[in-house]
Amino acid sequence: MVNPMNAVNDNPWIAEEAEAADAAAAENANGEEAAKPGKIKIEREQIKLEKRLCREVGKAILDYNMIEEGDKVMVCMSGGKDSYTLLDILRKLQKRAPVKFDIVAVNLDQKQPGFPEHVLPEYFQSIGVDYHIENQDTYSVVKRVVPEGKTTCGLCSRLRRAILYKVADQLGCTKVALGHHRDDIVQTMMLNMFYGGRMKGMPPKLVSDDGKHVVIRPLCYVPEKDTTRWAQYQNFPIIPCNLCGSQDGLQRVAVGNMLREWDKKFPGRIESMFRAMGNIVTTHMMDPQLHDFRNAKATGIADPNGDMAFDHEELPTMAALPGGVQVVQLS
Template identity: 65%
Template sequence: MSTSAALNQKEQYNLNKLHKRLRRNVGEAIADFSMIEEGDRIMVCLSGGKDSYAMLDILQNLQRSAPVNFELIAVNLDQKQPGFPEHILPEYLKALGVEYKIVEENTYGIVKDKIPEGKTTCSLCSRLRRGILYRTATELGATKIALGHHRDDILQTLFLNMFYGGKLKGMPPKLMSDDGKHIVIRPLAYCREKDIERYAEAKAFPIIPCNLCGSQPNLQRQVIKEMLNDWDRRYPGRIETMFSAMQDVVPSHLCDRELFDFGAIQHGMDVIDGGDLAFDREELPLTPAGYTPEESDDLSINVIEVK
């Protein structure tokens, strides 16, 4: 076997392994949070970025073998940004054979009119998008709205709220929408961003950059993202451990009086959640919680055709 053939074989092996990992991550998130039920009509919000492309791709793959029947309809919001390539998504979705709808709303003009030059546009833009997507979900008879946020987004939101908002609050994999009429799901909740990036490159998704907010420097979320990426490089397993912590909350050992009744603690009661171990020298595992050697596998993939 030639060196080139061996390399291609390795690339294909790594790609298949990556696809299985992402598919497993999505399947586990769907099962853990009961995201999809029999007869669901799921509105897949497609922005033109790597995350939403990957979400649609994997949901289509799962749809073919899922134990329940569900429909997918891809929806893109054309915000009328200058130079937005309007043809890319319709052509891509037609080729896929998936039902889709392009919603045209000039949110770009509204944001530029309301937000002073140099100020962050993300907050207003997000509110406008949400309202339009909720309305569209109602019009399409969608029972679920699927968003492409992944594990890194969830952790970033946790730290944003801690550092800037003074809240221990993240981004849930499933929730009721702001208007109380829709269920929002995040099927990529267990997926790593770097896995999605590799997958998007291998699949050659026609990525559409966001020129409205993505080019703004020094955003708070970007600062948090860089911090977490630095930790991930220097301390393998730390990201996995932090995400595991979000799934193993101990209310009695925090300080929220609404979440736990500290006033009810009396002499003679049973020890709650192990008591006070704050001053003990705890034995920490050599492998961080939630981290497996698979996470550090070299999945180097060049751009190759994926079926």
């Protein structure tokens, strides 16, 4: 059986999309704009990014069976770069997907002061997508309940989730798609480790607590830098995310800044951490619910996989070591 994690080239979600992008690249290269190398370079970068986004989203959909025949997918739209990218890429894949599914874009207008309520409806109409705007004044509820100076995100998130589930029922949606990307998932993992004392991230697909809704995160393989760049290329009408007031002290902001600085200093670390979330060695953790440590006994029978108690530790590359540190390999 072919492992879907390795079946990228055979993924029916992305094959035709890649061919279409290649055709567009060839057409642009041969067009009248060929005399403008700067513009051609940008167009080529944009086409490469589109192919990459379609490939990563298509792979996530296949790996986790996110979208099935006859699904009605509710794409939750906040007006930020990630939700715009999610809607845009899903609509591109919808045209060539191996299954038929519908999309409806949904925005919850929480009546925050200054929220430009015209922006999203106008955008939805301009691209011809089915949409629904749900008007619920959760802002007043949060301001009334949460003490001044305290973070409002927790209560706001719970209210928003409950309302969106209700809207999904009303619209007959079978999947609820959220715009969380790879970096969000790693940040959540670190937040739970630092402040919650548990290893818990964001799953790519889950069933809600009431058992009625399936939530999917098709951008789970996509780094934030790609959604940022795609939003710039597409010139999406971004709605600022600071409408609730300044919350610079949020733990998520601090962790996000830390990870970005770390990735600058050690490129690839965020990707490595993300891969680790799908490559867990339960015998080397400390959760008794995942491994029966209490009853572990010597059996005299060798493990076919070798000695699992003492893994061979690979030495770090010289570039990753502090200055002046020397490595001596002992045989």
